[in-house]
Amino acid sequence: xxxxxxxxxxxxxxxxxxxxxxxxxxxxxxxxxxxxxxxxxxxxxxxxxxxxxxxxxxxxxxxxxxxxxxxxxxxxxxxxxxxxxxxxxxxxxxxxxxxxxxxxxxxxxxxxxxxxxxxxxxxxxxxxxxxxxxxxxxxxxxxxxxxxxxxxxxxxxxxxxxxxxxxxxxxxxxxxxxxxxxxxxxxxxxxxxxxxxxxxxxxxxxxxxxxxxxxxxxxxxxxxxxxxxxxxxxxxxxxxxxxxxxxxxxxxxxxxxxxxxxxxxxxxxxxxxxxxxxxxxxxxxxxxxxxxxxxxxxxxxxxxxxxxxxxxxxxxxxxxxxxxxxxxxxxxxxxxxxxxxxxxxxxxxxxxxxxxxxxxxxxxxxxxxxxxxxxxxxxxxxxxxxxxxxxxxxxxxxx
Numbered sequence: 001x002x003x004x005x006x007x008x009x010x011x012x013x014x015x016x017x018x019x020x021x022x023x024x025x026x027x028x029x030x031x032x033x034x035x036x037x038x039x040x041x042x043x044x045x046x047x048x049x050x051x052x053x054x055x056x057x058x059x060x061x062x063x064x065x066x067x068x069x070x071x072x073x074x075x076x077x078x079x080x081x082x083x084x085x086x087x088x089x090x091x092x093x094x095x096x097x098x099x100x101x102x103x104x105x106x107x108x109x110x111x112x113x114x115x116x117x118x119x120x121x122x123x124x125x126x127x128x129x130x131x132x133x134x135x136x137x138x139x140x141x142x143x144x145x146x147x148x149x150x151x152x153x154x155x156x157x158x159x160x161x162x163x164x165x166x167x168x169x170x171x172x173x174x175x176x177x178x179x180x181x182x183x184x185x186x187x188x189x190x191x192x193x194x195x196x197x198x199x200x201x202x203x204x205x206x207x208x209x210x211x212x213x214x215x216x217x218x219x220x221x222x223x224x225x226x227x228x229x230x231x232x233x234x235x236x237x238x239x240x241x242x243x244x245x246x247x248x249x250x251x252x253x254x255x256x257x258x259x260x261x262x263x264x265x266x267x268x269x270x271x272x273x274x275x276x277x278x279x280x281x282x283x284x285x286x287x288x289x290x291x292x293x294x295x296x297x298x299x300x301x302x303x304x305x306x307x308x309x310x311x312x313x314x315x316x317x318x319x320x321x322x323x324x325x326x327x328x329x330x331x332x333x334x335x336x337x338x339x340x341x342x343x344x345x346x347x348x349x350x351x352x353x354x355x356x357x358x359x360x361x362x363x364x365x366x367x368x369x370x371x372x373x374x375x376x377x378x379x380x381x382x383x384x385x386x387x388x389x390x391x392x393x394x395x396x397x398x399x
Contacts, residue, residue, distance in 0.1 A: 006069045006321055008034060009070075010033075017072070017074030018043070018047055021310065024311040030318070035054040036056070038057070044057055063087055080096055088124065098129055098193060100128060102184065104343055108361075110335075127330060130330040132309070137301050145201055152279065154236055155238070159250045160249075163243065165244040174379055180373075185244070186224055198341065199340070210228045217245035218244070226241075226242050259274050271299055272294045275293065276292070313328075
């Protein structure tokens with residue numbers, strides 16, 4: 001029996017770090033909270049007192065002075081790379097909140113630092129908090145897609161607008177929805193899970209055409225409505241429609257293959273199955289307008305309530321550290337893929353051109369820096385977030 005105890009620290013005590021990660025850590029027998037860290041001294045002191053641990057006010061002191069086996073990074077996205085890189089240098093394992101970084105160059109720097117550190121610390125683990133991969137309906141969709149039952153895929157359309165955010169939400173932090181503080185809007189904050197899920201199911205496209213609307217429905221300087229079009233090397237096309245402005249929102253994933261249509265919406269997964277391939281039928285029928293009699297099959301999905309999704313991802317991460325075995329929900333090297341989509345969509349929108357993948361990552365980073373440096377946007381007010389706020393409402397549909 002493994003009796004080892006892991007000393008784990010949390011950096012960033014906002015709504016996720018302080019409101020989600022700190023709570024579930026208390027339920028893990030072989031995990032000890034070795035300290036908390038936040039730039040806001042009052043917040044760090046309050047959390048340290050509540051959870052009977054030590055408080056730190058900058059990550060350098062935390063990494064250097066605390067006895068840490070692993071850290072959970074839950075700070076604003078721009079700071080993910082610097083903290084992770086310093087942790088890797090010290091042989092400290094990292095579980096990082098989504099997204100891995102704001103832009104691909106930073107993500108690639110993180111992975112390079114990780115690989116370099118592994119030469120000295122070969123057992124070093126780098127995981128990402130893509131907890132929506134654990135949701136039963138998404139897992140079932142992946143199973144069906146990978147089984148080949150749909151045949152050749154021709155189209156995937158995802159309308160995911162269950163990301164409503166009020167102006168009060170955007171006013172809850174001076175870093176939120178700014179180029180300098182967050183590096184983007186819905187694609188950077190709410191939709192990394194959606195983008196990760198898209199590439200997890202279908203892979204990355206060859207071409208990206210993006211249309212991002214800046215502050216269309218909110219007083220912000222970043223995107224709050226996005227429509228994107230993708231082309232894949234197997235001929236499949238994809239569509240993505242997201243916004244933080246719709247009520248009621250929609251979460252509808254529609255996947256078309258030659259053998260039928262798979263639709264996930266409102267907790268129902270339906271496969272409309274063709275008797276033969278639609279491509280074969282199109283080429284061989286002597287009818288001009290006829291249809292096939294398809295079979296409608298509602299697929300049962302096991303939805304027995306599992307443990308908290310964040311806890312599940314973290315438990316897999318900690319199990320790897322304790323046993324040296326087992327799969328993570330998402331490895332660090334998987335992080336850049338969702339950024340290819342996010343950065344590619346925005347670069348396409350900025351330039352008004354279709355982007356070929358891979359694209360010039362330096363061009364996107366330069367554009368982002370220019371937007372941040374030349375921003376004249378000033379928030380009218382900043383409203384603090386209640387520490388006891390229920391964050392489960394922020395995670396979108398529990399598909």
